[in-house]
Amino acid sequence: MSKLADPIAATAAGPVRREKLARALFRFRQSRLSLLGAAIVALVLFFALLGSVLAPYPDDVRGSVSTAARFLAPSAAHPFGTNEVGQDVLSLTMAGTTVSVLAGFGVVIIGSLLGTLVGAVAGFAGGLVDEALMRFTDLVLTIPSLILAMAIAAALGPGFENMVLAISLSWWPGYARLVRGEVLAAREEVYVTAARAIGASPARVLFRHILPNCLSPIIVKMSLDMGFAILTVAGLGFIGIGVRPPTPEWGTLLSTARSYMPDYWWTAMAPGMAMFLAVFGFNLLGDGLRDVLDPRGRR
Amino acid sequence: MVEPILEIQGVRKTYPARRSLFGRSAAVDALKGVSLAVTPGESFGLVGESGSGKTTLTRSILRLEAPTAGRILFKGEDMARLGPKALRTLRARIQIVFQDPYASLNPRMTVEEIVSEPMLVHRDILRLDRAGRRDRAAELLALVGLSTQHLARNPHEFSGGQRQRIGIARALAAGPELLLLDEPTSALDVSVQAQVLNLLIDLQDRLGLTYLFISHDLAVVRYLCDRVALIHSGVLVEEGPTREIFDAPQSDYARMLLGAAPKVRVPPATPSG
Incomplete structure (x- = not known):
């Protein structure tokens, strides 16, 4: 068997993993919609990182006001x-x-971690633990999340952290x-x-x-x-809970824009549109990810 | 007589009655006092219909379920008395090959991960480092007739016969002495069945394994097994050397079972009998 051992030793963990990644990428590329989703999400993430730096009027982001220029219609200077x-x-x-x-x-991360932990323990342990955890989950579910x-x-x-925590705590039961x-x-x-039989x-x-699995x-x-x-974050911003002005946030922006709605529609x-694009992109990306992560589910 | 490697003494298993919204289900006696002994190096066939208690018996031997009464001895040690640590050690020595090769391999793991898992779980016994596990996984694949290039693949890329070979490699990984074969060929094509059976016979010769072969396929049992026991609704009906049972069945049940089997021409001399 020693002659078999050599090629194996040469194949370190790296190439194997790279091959897996290459296959996953190939599968992902076969769907145009998931590529579109990935592109939109990449764009959204790009702006999430650099949006305030790249903004054409950085002073406005910091809260400066110029009443002379209020309600200007879209133009080259203000698209x-x-x-x-x-x-x-x-x-x-x-x-x-x-x-x-x-x-x-x-x-999503806090909610899914919390929920996965609760659900996995409940399902795996069974019995009384399961009952107790799931009845508590049901209890939380009965309260309207917003x-x-x-x-x-x-x-x-x-505040930002409190808002995230608040939404997460109503998010995990699902x-x-x-x-x-x-x-x-x-x-x-x-x-x-089989795994149990192995010990x-x-x-x-x-x-x-x-x-x-x-x-x-x-x-x-x-x-x-x-x-x-x-x-939901935008919704909380819309009703005035969440981040405080002057920090710009989509929900708060929409909320103020609502009062000037028919006449100054561009606000x-x-x-x-940003919200629509972000939601759309993440949904498309999710579908694509499923195809990659679940080799059996692909068509 | 040699000391048996596996001894089952009066094992009973009763599943208690269950009450549900739609009424009560009766208690089920899956095993009603089964006793048998398997000697080292032999192939012992356990034959029975669906629902005869074969699966319950394998689950009890693997200690995935505790019998209601009776004892199961592995090399004279009562398995029920073992502590968690001793039980884990024992699980390296008794392994199982499952019936359905499509369900018995974790679809998320690569073949290498599947085959090395027993070595990882029993690393305190086997003392293999990462590279050692990798080498042994390659060795095991070669042993069951696959090649090292298959290591990085996922189970869904293999055929049923190949998957069963992977399942056999996994069962051998921790170096077991006793292998439970739970209808290992009944989910496979006939041509592939023969290949897997020959592989099993070959492995037994090379590794000195003991087989407890569970099946409802009489032709396969006759081909592979030295001794046979017939089980019917939780009771052992007949037990003896394969040839005697097939040539001169004593019980009505054995005659019925042999009569019900489709007539297949079997080679006149069985290689292992």
Whole structure:
């Protein structure tokens, strides 16, 4: 067998992983829609990182006011016009990407981690633990999420972190229920029995065999939720809880624009379009990711 | 007589009655006092219909379920008395090959990960480092007739026969002495069945393994096994050397089973019998 050992030793972990990545990329490239989604998300992320730097009127982002230039219609100087205090709407929207996308990410990541933990433990342990955890989940689900987020945000006080935390705490039950169901199904798979027969520890069975096979619905839900989370963040901004002015945020921008709506329509258009684009892009990307992450599910 | 490698003494398993919204289900006696002994190096066939208790018996031997009564001894040690650590050690010595090769391999793992997992779980016994595990995984693949280029692939890229070979490689990875074969060929095409059976016979010769071969396929059992036991609704009906049972069945059930088997021409001399 020694002659077999040599080529193996030469094949370090690197090439194998690279080959896997190359296959995944190839699969991803076969769908134009997911490429479009990836492009939109890349654009959104680009603005989230550099929006306030690249904004054509950085002073406006910091809160400067020029009443002489208020409600200018879209033009070459102001592609999306100016608002009620003469700030460039394009600059505000670009800078607002940061808050919206970061908050969306925060909500989805905290919510999915929390929910996955609760659901996985409930489904894997079963019995009394399952009952207790799931009844608590149901309890949280009965409370309307926006109201709960509002209550938590009001209790914790306004601010970016509190807003993210507030939305996350109303966000996890969906993941808990999804993951519990997936774990219950995966627990009965033969390869799980095989792992137990090998002598694998419960933690190894759960994290190596069960959870990886529950991943694709979680990823898909995360990508769909990313859009909804951005919308919820904007919703909280719209009703005045969340980040405080002068920090630009899409929801707050829309909320102010609403009062001038039919006449000065351009004040609402840029933040609205940005939100639409971000939600659309994340949804397309999520579908593409599912095709890559779940080799069996591809057509 | 040699000391048996596996001894099953009066094992009973009763699944308790369950109450649900739609009424009560009766308690099920899956095993009603089964006793048998498997000696080292032999192939012991356990034959029964669906629902006869074959699967419950394998699950009990693997200690995935605790029998209601009776003892299961591995080399004279009562498995029920083992602590968690000793049980884990024991699991390196008894391994199983499952019936359905499409369900028994984790679709998210590569072949290398699947085959090295037992070595990883039992690294305190086997003492193999990363490179050592990789070498042994390659060796095992070669042993079951696959090549090293298959290591990085996922199970869905393989055919049923190839997957069953991967399952066999995984079962051999921790160096077991006893292999439970739970209908390892019944999900495969007939031509592939023969290849896998010959592989099993070959492996037994080379590694000195003991097989507990569970099947409902009499032709396969006759081809592979030295001794046979017939199980019917949780009770052992008949037990003895393969040739005796097939040539002169004693019980009505054995005669019925042999009579019900489709007539397949079997080579006159069985290589292992």
